[in-house]
Amino acid sequence: MTVRKLKMTVSYDGTDYSGFQRQPDKRTVQGMLEECLTRVTGESVTVTGAGRTDAGVHALGQVVHFETSVPIPTERWDRVMNAALPRDLQVQKVERVPPKFHARKSACWKRYRYTLDTGRIPDLFRRRFRTHYPRSLDPGQMKRAARHLVGTHDFTSLSAARASVENRVRTLYRCDILEEESNALHIEVVGNGFLYHMVRIIAGTLVDVGLKKIAPDDLPGILSAKDRSAAGRTFPPEGLVLVEVGYTPWEAEEKEFPS
Amino acid sequence: MTVRKLKMTVSYDGTDYSGFQRQPDKRTVQGMLEECLTRVTGESVTVTGAGRTDAGVHALGQVVHFETSVPIPTERWDRVMNAALPRDLQVQKVERVPPKFHARKSACWKRYRYTLDTGRIPDLFRRRFRTHYPRSLDPGQMKRAARHLVGTHDFTSLSAARASVENRVRTLYRCDILEEESNALHIEVVGNGFLYHMVRIIAGTLVDVGLKKIAPDDLPGILSAKDRSAAGRTFPPEGLVLVEVGYTPWEAEEKEFPS
Structure with a gap:
């Protein structure tokens, strides 16, 4: 068998x-x-x-x-x-x-998307998949801050304090802010691994940047603090989607099938 | 008061x-x-x-x-x-x-939209607002059939047999078929009034046209039959949205406010 x-x-x-x-x-x-x-x-x-x-x-x-x-x-x-x-x-x-x-x-990378609905009244048909945040956010500032997160960093400041892993160094390949007509703002991240609550804390921190409570150039300092309390708050789960998981091609190994 | x-x-x-x-x-x-x-x-x-x-x-x-x-x-x-x-x-x-x-x-017209998801696997995030119908439909045929519905007609054939109203003459101002990239087909109707289940029966009938079970030029005959059984089946409620209700402008009458 x-x-x-x-x-x-x-x-x-x-x-x-x-x-x-x-x-x-x-x-x-x-x-x-x-x-x-x-x-x-x-x-x-x-x-x-x-x-x-x-x-x-x-x-x-x-x-x-x-x-x-x-x-x-x-x-x-x-x-x-x-x-x-x-x-x-x-x-x-x-x-x-x-x-x-x-x-x-075997996973090489994961892509997550966090979506904010910034409309005064949330989009009813998409409400299950967006976090309602009816505030005016500056996407230009958020984009500048996001650039500081791309690369290999110790993400201790941007992960839950109770996360138990030892090594908190991860690589973010992308961190993009995408605007959509209908009052939606997407934060898309691709990385080789994510710590507990990391995407939701990145979202909360970039929102603080969008509100101008945090300056884009404060991000390197927040990362080097290695202290959860230096970053913004953890945003709620409903806006978060695991979009894709990437693997190296294993089709080449198909000959390994036992039959 | x-x-x-x-x-x-x-x-x-x-x-x-x-x-x-x-x-x-x-x-x-x-x-x-x-x-x-x-x-x-x-x-x-x-x-x-x-x-x-x-x-x-x-x-x-x-x-x-x-x-x-x-x-x-x-x-x-x-x-x-x-x-x-x-x-x-x-x-x-x-x-x-x-x-x-x-x-x-006071309503002059209503706009309804019926949305079909023709993908093999339904779009998960929109599943509450679309009827999953994983078949290949010919939108060109559906558009030709839809043109026959526009205008003033007795819609007896396209309303529930148990509808109790006497006068079944209604005017459709528009009946459009709109295709969307992601396997969605929208049927949009604007009319001065709609009989019981009318939009859902129009959807079912246009789908039969899309499947080539009914020819576009059969529509005038279906209407003149004034017989519910001449048309297609009643499609399920989840794909139907009441989009807009139109009124004559009453702003001009604002002086009537008792204060």
Whole structure:
């Protein structure tokens, strides 16, 4: 019996989930995926995600891997799963990957987007995916500040104080501020890894810059302080989306498939 | 004590409402507005809408009127109401209108939009406001059929058989098919009045045209049959939005305000 390793790209509206990670008696993304996979395959399936998203955070392109010996053709997996999943959790794509692929460990970068609705009255149809912040923000100042964040830095000041990891050096490849006609401001970040609450604290800090409470050129000092209290506050989860997870191409390794 | 008549433009996500019209023990838009107005004013307030939307149907610009003697300045009404309303029901605008204004009777036209998501997997973030219909539709054929609907016709074939009105002659000013990059197809109609389920049956019929089950030039025959069974099926409520209600300008009558 061939065991296949599958990479599954999933989207979810995080509003009604207690985050990605499985927790007893809570509605979680991992729990829901495992429950459906177990129902579909008749096997006890464990899912590993590229990263845990917090309660209320959304995803367009979260990635998970799992193993199964059920011979469902790869191209039919998305349909099978989507028929079993609730409407707020979707499978976008399923690909077969070599045994050494790991959703978290093989990831090279992640792209997140944080969206603010700066309109006086929030856009009703997008309210679940935007943080309502009805203030006038200066995007030019925010863009200047964002440039200081790109590169390799110790992000201690911009991550939750209770984060337990030792090494807080991460690389941001991009940090862009995008304006949209309809009172929306997107903060898009791409990086090789993100610390706990890091994107939400970057959002809160750039908003303080947009309000002119913090000057763009204060950012290097905030980073070098290595002190959470030097930065802005943690913005709420509803505006945050995990857009994409990037991997090195493993198609070249396809010969490794055991059959 | 001056009684003021106010026109209020409201938006709602209809997903969790049993329609516009008040019903005992049900969550309805009218019921929610009246409950909030009564709480805010301390008066027993009745609200009259431009039209009733069915359970699950949304609105960007539904219009209601009501009377109150509470002297809240007109420009502050939206804030007062939005602070009291749930997140899926919003007040966009409040204007003072002359006593003879009536949300339904003074309306000249209404604009509705029906949106189909034709992607294989529905757009997760817009799923509450689109009907998922993963088929390939020919928009050119739909546009040709739509042209036959514009004008003054007896719309018996395109309204629910159980509709109780006598006169089923209505005028459609526009019936447009708009394509959007992301697998969305919008059917936009503007008319002087709409019969029960009329937009949802127009949507179902135009989809049959898009699938080439009905030819564009069959539309005149469908209309003249005056028989519900000649047309396509009633499409589900989630794709339907009441976008706007048009009135003749009454600003000229402002001198009529009793002060």
